[in-house]
Amino acid sequence: MARVAALVTGASRGIGLELARRLTAHGPVIGTCRDAAPEVDGLAWAQVEMTDPAAIAALPDHLEGAPLERLVCNAGIYPDKGQNLATGFPPEMWAESFAVNVTAAFLAVQALLPNLRAATAPRIALISSQMASDTRAPGGSYIYRASKAALLNLGRNLAADLKHEGIAVGIYHPGWVRTDMGGSAAEIGVEEAAEGLAARIEALTLSTTGKFLTWDGREHAF
Numbered sequence: 682m683a684r685v686a687a688l689v690t691g692a693s694r695g696i697g698l699e700l701a702r703r704l705t706a707h708g709p710v711i712g713t714c715r716d717a718a719p720e721v722d723g724l725a726w727a728q729v730e731m732t733d734p735a736a737i738a739a740l741p742d743h744l745e746g747a748p749l750e751r752l753v754c755n756a757g758i759y760p761d762k763g764q765n766l767a768t769g770f771p772p773e774m775w776a777e778s779f780a781v782n783v784t785a786a787f788l789a790v791q792a793l794l795p796n797l798r799a800a801t802a803p804r805i806a807l808i809s810s811q812m813a814s815d816t817r818a819p820g821g822s823y824i825y826r827a828s829k830a831a832l833l834n835l836g837r838n839l840a841a842d843l844k845h846e847g848i849a850v851g852i853y854h855p856g857w858v859r860t861d862m863g864g865s866a867a868e869i870g871v872e873e874a875a876e877g878l879a880a881r882i883e884a885l886t887l888s889t890t891g892k893f894l895t896w897d898g899r900e901h902a903f
Contacts, residue, residue, distance in 0.1 A: 684748045684800065686710055688740070690731060690789060691756030693718040695860040696808070699875035700753065704882075711743055713756065731756045731785040732777065740792050748803075749796035751882060754786035754832075755808045761824040775824050782828035787835060803848045804885045806878070807836040809893070811854040816902040833893060833903065840891030849890040853881055856896045869896075 687704040691697045692712025698719070701712045705723030712718065713729040727743040729736045758781045764770050786807055790797075797803040811817055813829035836852035843850060855878055857868045877896030884898075893901045 684708060684750065685744050685796070687751035687753060688744070688749055688789075688793065689713070689753040689755055690729075690785065692724075693726075696855055696871055696874050696878070697753075697755040699871045700755065700878055703875055703879045704751065704753075707750070713740075732780045734784075734788055737785060737788040738792050740789060741796060744793075744796050747796065748800035749793055750800045750802070751804050751806065752789065752793055752797060753806045753808070753882065754789055755806075756785055757782045757808065757829075759822070759825045761822055764821075764823075766821075766823075770823055778824045778828045779831065782825075783831045783835060786832060790839060797848055798846060802886075804882060805836075805839065805843075805848060805850045806882045806885070807832055807850070807852045808855055808878070809833045809836070809852050811857075811895075811901060813854075814893075814902050836893075837891050844887055844890055847887065849885045849887050851881060851885040851889070852891075852893045853878055854893070854895045854901050 686708030688711045689697055689701040690713045692701040693714035701710050701724055702721050704710050710724045711727055712724055713727050715730060718726045758778055760774050760778060761770055790805060809832045810829040812826045813833040833852050836850050840850035856874045859865060859870050874896050881894055881898060893903060895901050
């Protein structure tokens, strides 16, 4: 394999699938999935459980030593909708959410650094949320908000550490999207979100590394 245009985690449905589909315009793409995934031209699948550190550490095996131009950490869960403050938010829910939403992203970056370093103008995209921002704190969803805030912080620090290596890092709010996670009342569709995110990833350079942007290019408050 000469090169991999992108590796997208959590790509079997929703935003991840549509984004991976669009990124095939730049070359071969690898998407991670837990179970069965749809056939898409230019998109190969790696079955990876994102709570399993050993499975994430093995991600480079799927690239066969090829340079990786774009790493998109999209995998995420939102299990604490509707939890009651007095009796909800159990510890195991915290642990699983941080394992998928934060730790898996870090481990994927760590595992794939050699492949990213081998690419020309490599980029890392972390899909966070406006719910990560401390300017939007209406209460509730404590686990999801905390995990996405941690991912935002992770991205800011990765941007600082990797800039001298020529690896740009972007952190993105994908919009409130009509998916299983976002619900039917959300503001935008999957296609609009993916189109915007793909454009943001293509525009990402070392001059914009570490920025927290919305899918449509606006800077988001931290």
